[in-house]
Structure formats: structure tokens, C-alpha cells
Amino acid sequence: MNDAAFAGFEAFLADRDEFLVTAHIDPDGDAVGSCLALALALRDIGKTPEVVFDSPLPATLRFLPGASTILLPDQVRKKFDSAFVLDSSSLDRTGSVPERCLNPGAKIAVIDHHWGNDGFGDIRLVNPEASATAELVYDVIEFLRIPISPEIAEGLYAGILSDTGGFRYANTSSRTLRVAARLVERGARAPLVADALYATKTAPSLRILGLALASLETRSGGRIGAMTISRDMFEQAGAAPEDADGIVQYAKALAGARVGMLVQEVAPNEIRASLRSDGTVDVNQVASLFGGGGHRNAAGLRVRGDLQRVRNDLYEALERAMNGGPPPSGG
């Protein structure tokens, strides 16, 4: 690994005391676990970090050590000159946080594992081979010789477990498992994290899951499995968009599907879509046609528009990607 990048972090920390720590909108287990673990480590060496996300945490992640200290941009009383931006392929992915919480010219340190990372930031550790940003935060904390407390270990473990789908995805390397083992040695509660991420559902999230499952549609002779959640369905389930996190896995679970898709109307005419691929279709490229992004096998996007129309546009783009055709022009 690149020692110069690590030394850059050491110098960045030496000069400063207060840090904004943030990650992408609609934060997942890796975004939240990485930010909380890094913030705990910074606190342990006498720094003052503040973790801020543009959107609220999914209920399933509120068990993570330090989660109660996370703020929304509205709750931040000052602007920062230094920031850690984690698990984000571009600064835009963090939503309104930079604009609302950073001074112009603020120094930004980036830790990320997205292939499409656009090169933003002043100090960068970007390694697409890493299973999760948490794996890289682990490396940074080790390099800085900050002791890994049980709380830090648990955040990092949650990040890795989340981004590997419970050690099931192709990004699960032997190194990933070795890091995870070390985190359990340092006190991460593996059964509790697994239970929270994969076996705990609130009543609204179970109800919205039921409605989403019933909406299953197949396209392209079963190569695409798609589920749709309208505003009405959210209302009927008494559910919020974060209650639908992870439902896309069920669309992907359809036997024979190369792509699973979940399309949700999260607010009137505001559509969020999640895409999961078996590896034969680059859904990051498809999502990028709609201004979104992610990884080859897992990507997301948000657009304004009509639910059915966006879903049909996505079917078309996915079918084009599966058939190896050119992307649509002017999109």
C-alpha cells in the first residue's frame, strides 16, 4: 500500500484539531461505520471530530457506537476548515454538507474505494480493491498507531459486513476476512452486528418489504427483476424511504436475474433507484447515465420525474447495457 498517502494523513492531523467527518447521502453501513470509527479514533488522540450526514441514519444502524452524536447539517453551528470525506466517489455525493458546513478552501482528506472516484480532495487514499472504505480506515488507524478500541472495531466491522453483503459478494477477499477477524479480536461483536444489519426489521420496514415483494416484475426474459415502491405504498405501510433499505437484494435474488432493481418514489416526483448486478452488467455505468454512481455490481441514482417513466427509462438503459449497445445520447 502507498506509504506516502498514509504519511499525508499524519501531516494533515498534526496541523489541525477540528474535523468534519462525512460520507455519501443515504448513508449505508460502510459510510456510517467508517465515519464513526474514524471519529472515535480521532477523539482518542485528542482531536475534535464532528460526524455530519446530509440524510438521517437508517434505524438499523443506530446501534453503532457513537451513532447518537451524528448531526444533520441543520444542527451544525459552525463551519469547518478541515474535513474527512469517506466512501464518496465525488464531493457531490455528500449532498449539501460541504456547502453548509465547510469554509471555502477547506482542506479535504479522502478515503474511498469506488472505481469511479473523480480525484477530488487534497489528501487521498483511494483503493478500489478494498472491500469497504472501513477496510481502508482500518489501515489508516493502524498506520497512525491509534489503538483500536472495541467501539472503533465495531464500526469498522459493520462497514465491512455491510459492503460485502455479509461476506457474500465478490469483493470479499482473504484480506477482508483477515481484517474482519482482527476487528473481532479487538472487540467487535460479530453476532450483534450481523443481527442488526441482516436480521432486524421494524414493522414499517417489514410492511414495505411485503408491498415491494408483491410488486415484482420481470423483464428481458427474466434477466431483470424489478420492484417498485410508490408514494401510496409508503403511506400504506407507514414507512419512510430508509425503511426500504436493502429491499433491492430481493429483486436481485430472483433466479436467473442478472440485474435486480428497486425504484422508489421517495417524495412527489423524486425517484430513487438501486441497481444490483451479478457481475455481467456494469450497473455503475447505467446509473451514471442518470447522474448516479456506485460500483460495477451495486449502484444507485436519484432523479426527478414520473415513477413509471423513470422505471421504463431504466429498463431501456439496462437492456442496452446487457446487449452491449451504446449508451443513449443526450442523457
Ligand SMILES: [Mn+2]
Ligand atoms: Mn463503501
